[in-house]
Amino acid sequence: MTKIERNERLIRLCLLVVAFSAISVLAVITIFIFEQGTPIMFKYGFKNFLLGQDWYPSEKSFGLFPMIVGSLMVTLGALIIGVPLGLASAIFLTEFSNRRLARILKPFIELLAGIPSVVYGFIGLMFLIPFIRENLGGPGLSVLASSIILGVMILPTVTSIAIDSIRAVPDSFREGSIALGATKWQTVKMVILPAARSGIVAGVVLGMGRAIGETMAVIMVAGNAAAIPDSILAPVRTLTSNIALEMAYASGEHRQALFATGVILFVIIMILNTIANLTSARQKKR
Amino acid sequence: MKTTGITVRNFSHYYGQHQSLKNLNLDVYRNEILGIIGPAKSGKSTFLTCLNRLNDLIPGSRVEGKILIDNQDIYQPDVDVVALRRKLGLVFATPVPLPTTIYENVVYGVRLLGKNNHQELDDIVEDSLEKAGLWNEVKDRLKTSALKLSGGQQQRLCLARVLALKPEYIMLDEPTSGLDPISTMKIEDSLRILKNDFTIILVTNNTKQAARIADRTAFFLMGELIEIDETAIIFTRPSDERTEAYLQGKFG
Numbered sequence: 001m002t003k004i005e006r007n008e009r010l011i012r013l014c015l016l017v018v019a020f021s022a023i024s025v026l027a028v029i030t031i032f033i034f035e036q037g038t039p040i041m042f043k044y045g046f047k048n049f050l051l052g053q054d055w056y057p058s059e060k061s062f063g064l065f066p067m068i069v070g071s072l073m074v075t076l077g078a079l080i081i082g083v084p085l086g087l088a089s090a091i092f093l094t095e096f097s098n099r100r101l102a103r104i105l106k107p108f109i110e111l112l113a114g115i116p117s118v119v120y121g122f123i124g125l126m127f128l129i130p131f132i133r134e135n136l137g138g139p140g141l142s143v144l145a146s147s148i149i150l151g152v153m154i155l156p157t158v159t160s161i162a163i164d165s166i167r168a169v170p171d172s173f174r175e176g177s178i179a180l181g182a183t184k185w186q187t188v189k190m191v192i193l194p195a196a197r198s199g200i201v202a203g204v205v206l207g208m209g210r211a212i213g214e215t216m217a218v219i220m221v222a223g224n225a226a227a228i229p230d231s232i233l234a235p236v237r238t239l240t241s242n243i244a245l246e247m248a249y250a251s252g253e254h255r256q257a258l259f260a261t262g263v264i265l266f267v268i269i270m271i272l273n274t275i276a277n278l279t280s281a282r283q284k285k286r
Numbered sequence: 287m288k289t290t291g292i293t294v295r296n297f298s299h300y301y302g303q304h305q306s307l308k309n310l311n312l313d314v315y316r317n318e319i320l321g322i323i324g325p326a327k328s329g330k331s332t333f334l335t336c337l338n339r340l341n342d343l344i345p346g347s348r349v350e351g352k353i354l355i356d357n358q359d360i361y362q363p364d365v366d367v368v369a370l371r372r373k374l375g376l377v378f379a380t381p382v383p384l385p386t387t388i389y390e391n392v393v394y395g396v397r398l399l400g401k402n403n404h405q406e407l408d409d410i411v412e413d414s415l416e417k418a419g420l421w422n423e424v425k426d427r428l429k430t431s432a433l434k435l436s437g438g439q440q441q442r443l444c445l446a447r448v449l450a451l452k453p454e455y456i457m458l459d460e461p462t463s464g465l466d467p468i469s470t471m472k473i474e475d476s477l478r479i480l481k482n483d484f485t486i487i488l489v490t491n492n493t494k495q496a497a498r499i500a501d502r503t504a505f506f507l508m509g510e511l512i513e514i515d516e517t518a519i520i521f522t523r524p525s526d527e528r529t530e531a532y533l534q535g536k537f538g
Contacts, residue, residue: 098345172382176444179340180395181372181451190394195385 037259055226057254066228070236077147078211086158094166113156121220124149138233141223154207165199198279205276215240239265288315291485297351306332308509319486321500323493329509330489334457338374375448379460381440383432391432395451410450418446419476438469457487497521505529
């Protein structure tokens with residue numbers, strides 16, 4: 001064995017160890033969460049966890065339904081706000097603006113992803129909450145406020161993935177459509193968006209993952225009442241907030257119930273990621 | 287008696303600083319097949335995109351001179367470009383069906399006009415595919431993906447989708463460059479028949495193709511029109527020695 005071959009082997013071995021340790025972290029987290037969270041779910045019954053309406057940990061009542069609904073509501077709200085905005089900016093930057101403007105604007109949109117979430121929460125608290133309270137009523141801390149903040153937070157994800165997948169549509173599609181007498185907008189609507197659809201969907205699902213996992217900004221603007229909100233102006237608590245708010249002082253079964261919250265969150269996010277992978281795999285096949 | 291459809295006078299085209307077409311003067315007659323031959327980069331394709339103003343899409347594109355189509359100056363600001371592009375259908379070198387069904391590919395341009403009547407669309411699909419020589423091969427699978435067709439079939443589909451718009455002119459940019467001889471023959475057969483109803487401009491890399499089906503042939507070189515004449519004359523006794531050299535394969 002020459003020296004070069006020996007070096008190659010050594011490097012391969014090192015990379016293997018590094019790669020496996022990255023994956024093993026994921027494995028450890030998964031095992032830990034499930035190990036800590038599932039026993040209490042078995043003890044009190046899955047149904048009580050998933051569908052129970054009351055969260056009174058001190059009285060052994062661990063109903064997570066309000067938080068599940070809360071997470072889904074703010075995530076849906078974030079998508080309703082973030083996806084049209086993100087898609088519209090992506091379409092504008094790729095198809096309707098000149099190249100220079102796109103080169104200037106795209107980094108700014110991506111910069112949104114670099115702002116710490118506590119800053120989003122703070123801005124929401126300072127400007128958005130008083131605005132909602134004074135103009136729309138309610139306490140201000142609400143589903144609406146969380147949705148708006150999260151909608152802005154997922155913008156960079158949705159926009160930049162949509163831009164990439166719209167750019168990946170071959171120019172020959174555009175030319176073909178325009179040569180058949182289509183206007184630019186008709187081309188976007190009937191050719192570009194359908195061709196880029198699975199990429200756009202993957203971006204939306206990733207944005208959704210970000211929205212459902214976001215904690216700090218949501219805690220600051222959501223109000224965090226553990227009850228199913230009766231309007232979009234009512235306060236709401238999400239699964240992530242539930243863990244973050246109570247972990248500091250929880251012990252015993254309360255603590256295990258928070259891990260159970262983590263399990264449910266984990267499963268929801270796994271489902272979303274699987275959907276994202278499946279749609280992008282389908283795109284590759286085409 | 288020949289009637290003139292397209293009149294090109296002192297026409298030049300630029301990409302930024304680069305002059306891609308130099309002072310062209312030529313006429314295209316109604317119901318003829320005009321073959322355009324010449325080596326790569328001689329401006330043949332650019333000329334087609336100037337005729338339907340697809341060159342508008344390219345940043346830095348600029349024109350001088352005049353093109354009259356049915357006596358309308360197509361570079362006037364009040365020209366309806368969308369209508370112009372419907373009137374001059376363009377078939378590209380690489381067939382690019384839109385990522386949808388065969389049926390939807392054919393009716394794409396028609397739907398843009400707002401037509402949605404099923405019977406009418408069905409008739410257009412059958413008629414266009416028939417004219418493009420594709421109907422018998424695909425009539426049983428109109429609702430399947432156009433991307434599953436072979437290259438030759440895709441190119442005829444692209445022809446059909448242009449025909450569906452009922453254009454007056456059909457421009458083809460090296461339509462058979464990537465096709466096998468049998469597919470090529472089918473397209474050439476279609477063009478011979480289509481000539482009766484349409485005016486056809488055929489850009490081709492294959493000089494023999496021009497010899498086979500063009501009524502007149504134009505020879506482009508480096509953005510210049512070297513000569514244009516009856517195909518028989520171009521191929522037997524061209525008046526410019528460069529044409530002769532190209533046809534004999536001395537360059538290209």
